Amino acid sequence: MSPYLQALKPLFEQQANATQAEPMKQYMRNQFEFLGIKRPIQDALLKQFVAEHGLPELAQLESIVRELWAWPEREFHYAALTFLGRHQKQLTPDAVPLLEYLITTQAWWDTVDAIASHNVGRLLRQYPDCRDGVIGGWRWSDNFWLRRTTLLFQLGYKAETNQALLFGLVEQNSQSKEFFIQKAIGWALREYSKVAPEAVQTFVAETPLAALSRREALKWLKAKGKLEPI
Template sequence: MTLDDALAELRKAADPGRAAQMAAYHKIDRPYLGVANPKTDSLARKWRQSLDLKARLDLARLLWETNIFEARVAAAKLLTQARIKPSDEAAWTLIQSWVPDFDSWAIADHVCMSGQRRLTADPSRLDMVETWITSDRMWTRRAALVITLPWTKQNHPSADEERARDRVLGWAETYLDDPEWFIQKAIAWWLRDLSKHDPERTRAFLAEHGSRLKPFARKEAARLLPV
């Protein structure tokens, strides 16, 4: 599977009308093919199953470098799997290398979903993610919350998972006065997901810090809290 082969398969599924709508919606100057996400997912899954690790990494890197919307999404999906053997270090390194390129929520979120698997495989990588929270790039700061969403989901967290949960809430606290809509939304997203599994922590955070959130973010963060 070469880059040309992969792009040919994506272009075969292209929809010019959909591409124009995507360009207008995302407002980022890059090529859009108009491929529906389920089709991109299906292609990436097929490539992932047919390629060894080195070939997957090479193809993902080349797809990303095209700057085509669907190619970047496919690059992320090539690395979305729970276990990468014999080592996932190269995959984690590649994912990190893409973070400075984030310029829209859609591509960033697909990469973060891949990164979530690598973080849960090795939580010591949270040390690297923590360096993102002081970035001067909004999308990098936001990624620190999106990529750590797995720590909102444990119903019976271990002591280490609880420490990680509190660590990320500490990062969120440093974002409270950030006026960026996407940052406020990310805080709300993290707290909303946490509220489904740990309502006490969510309530405590909002009781102490909720007044500093934008009203829409405060409302969204509390939306699923049990009455």
């Protein structure tokens, strides 16, 4: 164990709460173990830790993130993403293999969605020339978490969303029976509908989508009374 994490691990373990751990574990469908530390307390612990020990050096970031990722308790995975996020502006395309590892290992919606919209989305915004290579590889993956990432990485792009890419990815995945893909399609289209309502409504009307995807895609437009007859 790295000296840096030797100081972090007991700080978290001292706050373990078995009573809270069980419902947290159940909420994540028993995919992971939990110490039972709620997010506000986790955030406070990390803030205290960083104040005393500093952030990981960029050169050690990947090894520390991977070590945290290998531990069974989910709180340590969240800590890894916090450290990664604090170094986001320093990340380069060299971080793509690490991001792919984090998306496909210990994978569940809570971490995958954060990595997709924050880490991958911001990295490819900073290095747009790398976008087609990264997304072009992941979009054909058998791993549906990577495909979910391709659907969600533009969530924060708003008017800068590449519409052709988004719609193409949706069409490619439109026949998927996977819940997490159907849900991602709806989420991505719903967010984009906030800046391109007519384009999204027309696309949804003309594209065969799962009922879940269609419902989620039009939810915001319906709530705002912006659905137009087509």
